[in-house]
Amino acid sequence: MPQLEAWEKVFVSDSNFPETMHARFGCITCHGGQAGIGSMDAAHEGVVAEPDAQEVCATCHRGKAETDATSLHSSLGGYRTVLYARSAPDKYPQIDEMMENHCDKCHTSCGQCHVSMPTNLDGGLHTGHAFKKIPPMNKTCTGCHGSRINNEYKGLNEGVPADVHWKQGGMSCFECHSGDQMHGALGEKAHRYDSAPTPGCLECHDTVKAGDGIGQHTAAHLEQLACSVCHATTYKQCYSCHVQKSEDGIPYFKVERTEMGFKIGLNPLQGPDRPWKYVVVRHVPIAPDVFDYYGEDLMPNFDAVPTWKYATPHTIQRVTPQNESCTSCHGNAEIFLTEDDVLEEELEANEPVIVREVPAF
DSSP: OOOOOHHHHHOOOOTTGGGSTTGGGOHHHHHOOOSSOSOHHHHTTTOOSSOOTTTTGGGTOHHHHHHHTTSHHHHOHHHHHHHHHHSOGGGHHHHHHHHHHHTGGGOOOHHHHHTBOOGGGTOOBSSTTOOOSSOOGGGTHHHHSIIIIIHHHTTOSTTOOOOHHHHTTOOOGGGTSOHHHHTTTTOOOSSTTSSSOSSOHHHHOTTOOTTSSOTTOOHHHHHHBOHHHHHBOOEEEEOOEEEEEOTTSOEEEEEOOEEEEOOEEEOTTOSSSSOOSEEEEEEOSOOTTTTGGGOSOSOTTGGGSOSEEEOOOSOBOSSOTTTSSGGGTTTOGGGBOOGGGSOGGGTTTTTTTOOSSOOOO
């Protein structure tokens, strides 16, 4: 996306905007500022470019705005859950400072989906201040979830086909991920996989069951394997994300290593909602020293959480390399997360997901 000039980000170009419901409240109602003043500088005193959802949006959209305050999109609570687990209470202030400098840019707000692009894309209005009930996917969802999900879903990684839901169905994010999910209306979550899988594959593919005519759909397979074990294909692994500030104080981060791959691990979230023994796992961008800029030993409990995490790759295919035949999976150590795949310093952290005995044929 080309870089926009400052005036292009704020210019209200939609000639129909004055007739819309939002326009009838006037600029000051949402953005503040001073009315009836001839000086532009004085008129803009106190202007808030990003109105607070609870103070402004909730006036009309009470239900959505109130739950959004605790949604993972707005709170980034999922990151804190995991980082606090690896850290210790006396280190939380440094972790919070790091997140404020490097992660809070990923916070969303009502406006960053429904009228402007996210801060992560340097902002800018979608369409001359027109409010979108259903935001444009390419300017919101994939603007933030781009390097992994967007590239995987749309087949932008070399040699990896687009997800079948995109290639065959042209399905947007919102056809699977509901507004209630994104607004936090389903209840406060500790992390993204807190509660039942939503959306779940069987919500649409409700005819899948043992004896449905597909040989691989045996009772044992359906009980022990998450759908993605057979139907996902290659996706990206990220190995560390070091954070720092430049000499002039600008926060930045650097992903040290990425690679494409596919790994099946033991299910670290096994329970009534996710009963399977095997799931797809992905390495997340974390290492013991990634936050050293903010202090020493900020993650003394690094091994409390795996670095190979339960994953939901957006690379779904009906036929994949691992489901072409029985021996494509059974006895094929290459596609399972074994001890040889794990960095020595991460072996203890990943004990819950490492496959010690590859299923034999």
